[in-house]
Structures are given as structure tokens and as C-alpha cells.
Amino acid sequence: MNEAKGLVPGYPQSMLDILGKCNIAAVHGSTHKQMRGALLALLSPSMIRDHLLPRIDQFMRSHLSNWDEKVIDIQEKTKEMALLSSLNQIAGKESTSMSQQFMPEFFKLVLGTLSLPINLPGTNYHGRFQARKNIVNMLERLLEGRKGSGETQCDMLGVLMNGEENRYNLSDEEIIDQMITILYSGYETVSTTSMMAVKYLHDxxxxxxxxxxxxxxxxxxxxxxxxxxxxxxxxxxxxxxxxxxxxxxxxxxxxxxxxxxxxxxxxxx
Incomplete structure (x- = not known):
């Protein structure tokens, strides 16, 4: 059941608005193929082996060391871990400085993706839409900083920005929407799976x-x-x-x- 048979993604409008008009769930046809190709380039065997796996190992060692001899809320901690790990894969060394400002806005965005698309003050959708604007502003500053430094980094953002490594040349808007899509798509799945793994292993x-x-x-x-x-x-x-x-x-x-x-x-x- 795919596009060739007359089917395209049909997610709620509130989700499409908040995740961005260029996210992979909102586009189809040649644009969808381009977005899909750009995302798959981030998960090539060499990318996983040489960059993603070492970065995950380093992050998890540091992050889990903060749990030593503490009583923790595993549900909240796995949510935090999933987001910070993804942000680290995307933004690399800049993720540390932006994480505390980024997290509360992202949590607001997640809660608003399935709300009624009524953009009036006081509604869930309005609050989540404002959270998206704040996230986009942070990611735009990150992009501008990378361009200004001229330094190429071996993280997901670096690959999306580097036309030599990624033949899918994306605009800044497309890159930002893909970053939000990566963060959103992995957040609930990774955090829930991690939490339930702890529960099942305990049982x-x-x-x-x-x-x-x-x-x-x-x-x-x-x-x-x-x-x-x-x-x-x-x-x-x-x-x-x-x-x-x-x-x-x-x-x-x-x-x-x-x-x-x-x-x-x-x-x-």
C-alpha cells in the first residue's frame, strides 16, 4: 500500500503544521524521495560504524553516570535520555549548550502534534505552535553558526549541510524540518522502548x-x-x-x- 497504488501520507493537519511543511510525512512524489534519500544518507553503514555508534557510546557513558546511587523516575529519565541522545547526534558539541533551552520547548511541541488545529491564544495548538517557532529559531542560529565558522562536523547536521557527502542538496528550511522530524520520530519510540525494557528485565x-x-x-x-x-x-x-x-x-x-x-x-x- 504505497504512493504508486494511490496512497500518500495522511497525518493530522496539526501534526503536519507543527513538524513543518517539508517533513517527510507531509510531502510525496519526487520531494518525498529526496527527503527520504537525505535521511537514509544519515544511516549508512559507514555513518553508523564510524560516527553514530561512537557518539552514542560516549553520550550514554556520561549520561548514565549521573544516575549513580539515585532514585529516579524511569519514565521521565528515559524521555530526557532519548531527546538528549538524538540532539547530540544532530548538533554534536553544540547540543550541550542548547539542551536546557531546547528541552522544554520540544516537550511542548510533542504534546501539541495531535491537538485540534485551532491557533487561538490559550489553546494547546497555539502553545505548541509557539514552541515550534522557538525551536526553529534555535536551529536557525545553529545553522548560521555552522556556516559562519566554516567548520564541517561529522554529525547529522554536518552531513545534511555538506553537499559533497550528501547528494541531496536541501534548503535551510528543509534541513530544519528534517532535524525536527528525526527528534520527534525517535523521541516517543526510544523512550517508551527503553522504559519498558527496564520493566520487562525487572520482571x-x-x-x-x-x-x-x-x-x-x-x-x-x-x-x-x-x-x-x-x-x-x-x-x-x-x-x-x-x-x-x-x-x-x-x-x-x-x-x-x-x-x-x-x-x-x-x-x-
Whole structure:
């Protein structure tokens, strides 16, 4: 069921307005192919192996160290972790300085994506629309700062801006909408999956023991300061099984909205 068969994305207007007119859910045809190609370029095997995985390892070591000997609200902490990790992948070293200002605006934006699109003061949509404006302003300043420095960084924003690495030349508006799309699409899914993984592992100590065994075997071959590498990642079959099973049991994506561009038959009618 795809565009070739007369179906295009059919998300609520409030979601499209808040995520931006250039986000991948709002476009179709050749523009959709261009946006999709630009996003897939961020997830090439070499990009994951050489840049994304080392950056995730470094971020998680630092972030999780702040949880030591503390009682935490796992639901709130996994939401924070998911957003900050994605922001780190996108904005690199600038993410630290902008995170405290960015987080509250992003949380407002997420809450408004499924509200009625009535842009009047006091409505949820109005507040979330203002949050989008604030986020866009922050990302525009980030883009201008990168252009002014002339420095190319090996993060997602750097790849989107670098025409030599990414053959899909995007405008600033398109880049900003793709960054918001990446942050939004990964936020709820990663945070919920992480939270439920903790819950399921708590309920099944035998699985937790097997998971720890797999990780400790990898860690024993490395020095404490050595990062997780691509070969280590490939040597985690049980970890992948835990992730897949958690995603199966705790999925929050029940379907993909579509609308028709032409009359169609459904079940022969």
C-alpha cells in the first residue's frame, strides 16, 4: 500500500503544521524521495560504524553516570535520555549548550502534534505552535553558526549541510524540518522502548542475567575506557533479541495513516 497504488501520507493537519511543511510525512512524489534519500544518507553503514555508534557510546557513558546511587523516575529519565541522545547526534558539541533551552520547548511541541488545529491564544495548538517557532529559531542560529565558522562536523547536521557527502542538496528550511522530524520520530519510540525494557528485565531476572553475561563477556575483552565498537555491536545477538521482543510487546505505533489520491477498491468493493 504505497504512493504508486494511490496512497500518500495522511497525518493530522496539526501534526503536519507543527513538524513543518517539508517533513517527510507531509510531502510525496519526487520531494518525498529526496527527503527520504537525505535521511537514509544519515544511516549508512559507514555513518553508523564510524560516527553514530561512537557518539552514542560516549553520550550514554556520561549520561548514565549521573544516575549513580539515585532514585529516579524511569519514565521521565528515559524521555530526557532519548531527546538528549538524538540532539547530540544532530548538533554534536553544540547540543550541550542548547539542551536546557531546547528541552522544554520540544516537550511542548510533542504534546501539541495531535491537538485540534485551532491557533487561538490559550489553546494547546497555539502553545505548541509557539514552541515550534522557538525551536526553529534555535536551529536557525545553529545553522548560521555552522556556516559562519566554516567548520564541517561529522554529525547529522554536518552531513545534511555538506553537499559533497550528501547528494541531496536541501534548503535551510528543509534541513530544519528534517532535524525536527528525526527528534520527534525517535523521541516517543526510544523512550517508551527503553522504559519498558527496564520493566520487562525487572520482571524476568533470568533474562537480565543472560543479558548481563553477554555484555560482561564483551567488556572483559576491553579496557574500562575502551568504547563499544562495531564488532562488539555485532556480537550482541541476545541484546538484539531483547530489543526486538520489547518492541513487539510494547509497540506504540499501531499503524501508519494514509489517504487516497484516487478511487480504490478495498476487499473487492
Amino acid at each position: 524476568h531476572p533470568d533474562v537480565l542475567q543472560e543479558l548481563r553475561k553477554e555484555h560482561l563477556e564483551i567488556r572483559e575483552r576491553k579496557r574500562p575506557e575502551d568504547p563499544i565498537e562495531w564488532n562488539d555491536f555485532k556480537a550482541m545477538p541476545f541484546t538484539r533479541a531483547v530489543i526486538f521482543e520489547t518492541s513487539r510487546l510494547a509497540t506504540i505505533v499501531n499503524g501508519v495513516l494514509r489517504k487516497t489520491t484516487q478511487d480504490m477498491e478495498l476487499n473487492g468493493e
